[in-house]
Amino acid sequence: MIHQYKNNGYNIVLDVNSGSVHVVDDLVYDIIAIYEDCGQDEIVERLSGRYERDQILEALGEVRQLEEDGLLFTEDTYKDYIIDFKSRPTVVKALCLHIAHDCNLACKYCFAEEGEYHGRRALMSFEVGKKALDFLIANSGSRVHLEVDFFGGEPLMNFDVVRKLVEYGRSQEKIHNKKFRFTLTTNGVLLNDDVMEFANKEMANVVLSVDGRKEVHDRMRPFRNGQGSYDLIMPKFIKMAESRNQTNYYVRGTFTHYNTDFAKDVLSLADMGFKQISVEPVVAPPQEPYAITTEDVPILCEQYDQLAREMIRREKEGRGFNFFHFMIDLTGGPCVAKRLSGCGSGTEYLAVTPWGDFYPCHQFVGQEEFLMGNVDEGIVRTDIRDEFKMCNVYAKDKCRQCFARFYCSGGCAANAYNFNHSITDAYDIGCDLMRKRVECAIMIKAAQAALEEGE
Amino acid sequence: MKRVKTLTSRTLKNTMVKGGCGECQTSCQSACKTSCTVGNQSCENNK
Numbered sequence: 001m002i003h004q005y006k007n008n009g010y011n012i013v014l015d016v017n018s019g020s021v022h023v024v025d026d027l028v029y030d031i032i033a034i035y036e037d038c039g040q041d042e043i044v045e046r047l048s049g050r051y052e053r054d055q056i057l058e059a060l061g062e063v064r065q066l067e068e069d070g071l072l073f074t075e076d077t078y079k080d081y082i083i084d085f086k087s088r089p090t091v092v093k094a095l096c097l098h099i100a101h102d103c104n105l106a107c108k109y110c111f112a113e114e115g116e117y118h119g120r121r122a123l124m125s126f127e128v129g130k131k132a133l134d135f136l137i138a139n140s141g142s143r144v145h146l147e148v149d150f151f152g153g154e155p156l157m158n159f160d161v162v163r164k165l166v167e168y169g170r171s172q173e174k175i176h177n178k179k180f181r182f183t184l185t186t187n188g189v190l191l192n193d194d195v196m197e198f199a200n201k202e203m204a205n206v207v208l209s210v211d212g213r214k215e216v217h218d219r220m221r222p223f224r225n226g227q228g229s230y231d232l233i234m235p236k237f238i239k240m241a242e243s244r245n246q247t248n249y250y251v252r253g254t255f256t257h258y259n260t261d262f263a264k265d266v267l268s269l270a271d272m273g274f275k276q277i278s279v280e281p282v283v284a285p286p287q288e289p290y291a292i293t294t295e296d297v298p299i300l301c302e303q304y305d306q307l308a309r310e311m312i313r314r315e316k317e318g319r320g321f322n323f324f325h326f327m328i329d330l331t332g333g334p335c336v337a338k339r340l341s342g343c344g345s346g347t348e349y350l351a352v353t354p355w356g357d358f359y360p361c362h363q364f365v366g367q368e369e370f371l372m373g374n375v376d377e378g379i380v381r382t383d384i385r386d387e388f389k390m391c392n393v394y395a396k397d398k399c400r401q402c403f404a405r406f407y408c409s410g411g412c413a414a415n416a417y418n419f420n421h422s423i424t425d426a427y428d429i430g431c432d433l434m435r436k437r438v439e440c441a442i443m444i445k446a447a448q449a450a451l452e453e454g455e
Numbered sequence: 456m457k458r459v460k461t462l463t464s465r466t467l468k469n470t471m472v473k474g475g476c477g478e479c480q481t482s483c484q485s486a487c488k489t490s491c492t493v494g495n496q497s498c499e500n501n502k
Contacts, residue, residue, distance in 0.1 A: 019467040025458040062456050071464055078471070085475050094481035111489075143477055145499070147484045183484060207486055250486040278486040324486050327495035330463040334496050335474025339467070343491045349481045361483060406467070407494030409482065415489075430490060438494065445462055 002073065003403035004032055007443040008309055010450075013072070014442065016403045020071040021330055023446045027051050027059045035063060036073065079394050082340045086389055091141035094344070095132055096351040096362045099124045099162055100153040104189045106224045109256060109282045109290055111363060114224075115153030118366035122354035123158040129165040131375035132352045137176050139378075149183045151351075151362055156190035166202045183207065185252075187221070188233030196240050204248060208237045211253035212265020212279060219258065220290070238273060246275040250324060253279040256290035260299045263307040270314070270321045278324030281433055283363075283415055292429055301436045308440040312447045328407070328441040339406045345413050346372070346388025360388055363414030388413065391423050398426040404435045476500065 001016040011029040013022045024032070030047055038046065044056050051059075066072040101122045103115030115121070136146055148169065150162050162184070169180040181204040188208055199206050210233060211217040218228025241249055251274045255262035262279055269277050281300070284291040292300070307323065314320050333339075343349065346360030353365055356375035364370040373380035393399040393410040411434065415427035478499040482491055 017467070018465075020464055021462040023460045023462060028458045059458050062459050065456070066459065066461075069464070070466055070468075071461065074466070074468075077468065081471055091477070093477060094484055096483070145478050145480075147481055149484050151488075181480075181484075185488070205485070207488075252486050252488075254489075280487060280489055283489045324495065325490075325492060329495060329497055331465055332498055332501040334479060334493055334498055335470035336467040337471070337475035338479060338496070338498075339493055343482045343493075345483070348477065349483060362488065408491050409493040410491070412489065412491045434490065434492075441495070442462075449460065449462055 001076065001401075001403065002032060002036075004029060005439055007305070007439055008312075008447065010443055010446040012439075012442055012446060014403060015066075015072050015074055016406060017076045017078075018071055018074040019330075019333075019406060020066075020074075021442055021445070022066070022071070023449070025059075027055060028063060031056070031059055031063050032072070078336055078340055082337065082392055082394060083390075085337050086341055086392055089141070090139075090347050090385060090389060091143055092136055092139040092348055092350060093143045093145070094147035094149075094349040095136050096149045096151050096349070097124065097129060097132060097155075097165070098152060098351060098353050098362070098365060099129070099150050099155040099165075100158040101354050102157050103152060103154045103187070104157060104223070105154070105187050105221055105229055107187075107221045109220055109254060109284055109288075111283065112153060112365075117153075117353070119353075124161055124352075124354040124356075126161050126164045126168075128352075128354065128356040128375060129161055130168055131356060133165065133169050133172065135375055135378065137172060137178055140178065144177065144179055145181060146178050147181045147183070149185060151185050154187050154189065155184060156186050156195060159190070159195060163198060166198075170202075181205075185209065187229070188236050189229065191233070191236045191240065196243055199240075200243055206240065206244070206249045207252045207278075208233075208240060208249060209253070210234065210237055210251050210269065211255070212259070212262065213268045216255075216259045216265055217253075220254070220256065234272070241274055241276070248276075250276045250278045252324075253277075254282050255279055256282040256284070257292055257296060258290055260296050261303060262300070263303040263310070266307055266323060267310060275321045276324075277321055280325070281430070283412075283418070283427075283430075285418070294429060297429060297432045300433060304433075304436050304440050308444055312444060315448070316451065325437040326441040326444055328438070328445065330442075330445055336406075339409055340393045342388075342392045342410050343412065346385055346391075360384065361414060363412070364417075388423065395424045396426055398428075398431065402431065402435070404431070404438045407438045408434045473500070 413423040
């Protein structure tokens with residue numbers, strides 16, 4: 001399978017199944033588009049109005065060479081491998097701990113409904129959290145690295161328990177030959193020097209929620225009294241990012257139908273000095289006024305293009321930054337098993353509620369049909385686990401013809417379910433945006449390669 | 456090659472041999488929490 005596109009002056013050819021990426025001239029680009037359907041004579045005939053015969057034959061030689069080298073027109077031979085891979089016994093390696101189902105903000109797009117997840121306000125006790133960590137250790141098999149995200153609601157509303165659980169986790173590492181990677185997602189309201197010092201010592205990553213421009217942020221992320229939160233959190237986030245030497249954190253925003261010019265929000269965060277930025281489309285039921293619409297998609301795609309070009313410009317000027325969705329590792333990225341087997345929700349990744357219930361991931365919390373078990377009994381509904389286990393790109397019709405399947409791993413199961421009531425379907429708007437992001441990310445790599453060669 | 460610049464000639468097929476150890480980060484634990492992005496993650500064995 002080939003995906004070819006033109007972006008920012010580059011002709012890019014992606015050989016999907018091998019993962020090879022080529023930047024080609026116009027002639028090779030045109031040949032590749034018809035190569036599989038035409039013999040040599042027909043190719044020459046069809047292109048002879050625009051190119052000289054000798055040139056066409058020379059370019060055709062290069063295309064053939066790439067094909068022989070296994071870098072073009074390769075087959076997808078992974079299906080049986082992935083099904084076999086997914087059939088292996090399940091181990092759990094990551095937990096999303098809902099340390100607080102409560103929040104001190106009232107963000108209008110919150111899928112957790114102001115932290116409460118369609119349920120009651122609650123804080124996780126140390127005892128429940130400890131059982132969750134014990135469950136993780138006991139069910140992680142030979143995996144060494146275990147990930148625990150302190151999530152909410154707002155986890156700093158229960159910071160004492162966060163601190164104790166980290167201490168407990170560390171005490172278990174040597175005993176069980178495990179290494180915990182703790183992460184924290186926070187809105188910043190309760191962030192202070194004490195929390196920062198602790199987080200910088202113990203948290204492998206922190207996610208700081210901020211949407212970009214002040215007016216955009218304050219519209220969607222107010223306190224319960226309606227007042228905006230930007231002025232309170234922004235100075236703290238700047239301090240936190242600096243205290244982590246601008247690494248191992250993300251400022252993480254959400255864009256909605258209200259700010260389809262979201263590239264300005266990304267650049268606003270970059271202008272504030274942040275170097276690790278993630279700004280993502282809201283996931284919301286279509287009837288919400290802030291939900292992304294099908295009509296928004298072309299506008300958003302143009303925004304991604306603008307952002308990509310601006311990032312290249314800033315990098316040339318020595319003031320580049322990372323945008324999470326444009327980060328792509330072409331040479332050392334994940335193995336094909338990782339790329340095609342899905343996000344791991346419901347199998348190696350679980351969400352834990354304050355009272356110790358397990359759900360496939362944080363986005364399913366509160367949907368009772370997805371309640372899988374709890375910290376006392378373990379996974380009771382193995383049928384749910386098994387359904388998620390077989391959720392991979394080959395189980396999804398929409399993924400089969402999509403070039404981006406090796407980059408998104410089949411997309412988000414929760415989005416698929418929310419929009420189509422099936423975890424093996426896909427959320428179409430999300431797919432359109434994902435494809436655009438992959439194209440931009442690869443274009444940036446082409447531009448970087450050109451820059452390195454002094455072009 | 457005159458007309459082609461290959462950015463990566465890595466072939467994913469080769470990762471079938473040693474791949475699938477599972478030590479890498481779970482995608483939703485990185486930053487997203489609402490989308491699934493694996494292409495930008497790094498392999499634990501390449502660190």
